[in-house]
Amino acid sequence: MELQQILEDVEKGAISIQDAKQMIEHQKYVEMEYAKLDTNRKERTGFPEVVYCSNKEDKYLLNIFQRLYIEEGEVLGTRATKAQYEMLKASLANVEYDPVSRLLKIENRNKKRIGKVAVCCAGTADIPVAEEAAQTAEFFGTQVERIYDVGVSGIHRLFSKMEQIQSANCVVAVAGMEGALASVLGGLVSNPVIAVPTSVGYGASMNGLSALLTMINSCANGIAVVNIDNGYGAGYMATQINRLAVQK
Numbered sequence: 001m002e003l004q005q006i007l008e009d010v011e012k013g014a015i016s017i018q019d020a021k022q023m024i025e026h027q028k029y030v031e032m033e034y035a036k037l038d039t040n041r042k043e044r045t046g047f048p049e050v051v052y053c054s055n056k057e058d059k060y061l062l063n064i065f066q067r068l069y070i071e072e073g074e075v076l077g078t079r080a081t082k083a084q085y086e087m088l089k090a091s092l093a094n095v096e097y098d099p100v101s102r103l104l105k106i107e108n109r110n111k112k113r114i115g116k117v118a119v120c121c122a123g124t125a126d127i128p129v130a131e132e133a134a135q136t137a138e139f140f141g142t143q144v145e146r147i148y149d150v151g152v153s154g155i156h157r158l159f160s161k162m163e164q165i166q167s168a169n170c171v172v173a174v175a176g177m178e179g180a181l182a183s184v185l186g187g188l189v190s191n192p193v194i195a196v197p198t199s200v201g202y203g204a205s206m207n208g209l210s211a212l213l214t215m216i217n218s219c220a221n222g223i224a225v226v227n228i229d230n231g232y233g234a235g236y237m238a239t240q241i242n243r244l245a246v247q248k
Contacts, residue, residue: 030067034060039071046243047140047236048072053080053104058087065092069106076139077104078132078232101131101231105139113143115242118168119235120158120185122151122175125200130174132231133196133238137172140239152180165189169245170238173223174231176200179211186220192241195225196234 009015028040042048051064061077065088068075077084085097085104095106117137121130127148134144147165150158158181165171166189173182174196182195195218197211204210208228215225226233 030071032063032067035064037064037067037071039068042072047239048075050232051075051077051104053077053084056084058084062088062091065095065104065106074108074139075106076136078102078136080104098131098135100128101135102128103132103135103139105135107139111141113138113141115246116143116145116168117170117172117238117242118145118147118165119172119238120147120150120161120165120174120181122149122173122177122179122181123200124149126174126176126198129196129198129229129231130172133172133174133235134231136232136235137239137242140236142235142239142242150181151175151177152184155184158184162188170194170241172196172234172238174198174234175215176208176211177205179214182215182223182225183218183220186218186223189222191222191245193220193223194234194237194241195223196231197225197228199229 006020010017010020030037030039038049049068053061061084065075080097080102082099088095092106095104097104119130119134121127130148134146137144145164147161150161168191170191171185171189171193173185173193175181176198177200179197182193186193195215197208197215199208212228
């Protein structure tokens with residue numbers, strides 16, 4: 001229902017002011033022909049809309065970024081290229097780009113970061129996905145501790161960091177190859193573990209499928225698994241868990 005019709009129905013007494021308010025809030029989005037920006041998402045879910053940059057035309061990406069920045073005061077984009085960054089920077093001087101995580105962002109630097117999430121990765125090759133998770137969580141207001149290169153091929157490295165990991169409200173375990181790190185962590189911590197399989201590995205790793213199946217079939221409890229290379233999804237979920245822990 002269009003806004004005009006809602007207001008006319010209120011004037012005629014066909015619907016109440018409270019019902020009209022709910023209808024307007026539920027319909028709040030910005031129509032851009034090629035996109036419908038969900039500017040009410042933060043009110044509903046606690047998180048603003050995030051831009052998936054891959055395969056977007058430059059003019060679409062620029063207009064979406066500009067509008068979300070106007071609406072939210074900050075904006076995050078995932079899976080971006082350096083070329084997209086250079087294009088945006090010509091119009092948005094404060095946009096930042098991290099080539100490791102491939103994240104684009106305009107961020108409010110004064111935000112308070114709360115709680116604690118530990119982002120762990122098995123090997124240095126897994127860092128791009130781990131950084132996508134870590135920086136996503138930080139963008140959403142989470143305090144993040146990074147613990148990298150602690151895979152099972154040298155498990156003493158992981159054990160030396162267990163006090164830091166066990167104190168976190170949530171643990172993100174990023175691993176390729178066989179993906180065993182998540183199972184090990186699941187058996188050592190009391191809080192939830194979010195497992196992130198990566199596409200790192202040789203032929204039989206099948207671009208992350210091997211790690212994904214290992215993590216799904218883990219015998220350790222308290223492990224949830226996101227999609228292959230989905231650092232963003234892990235950072236988002238870790239923030240949800242962290243917020244609940246801080247509220248408690």
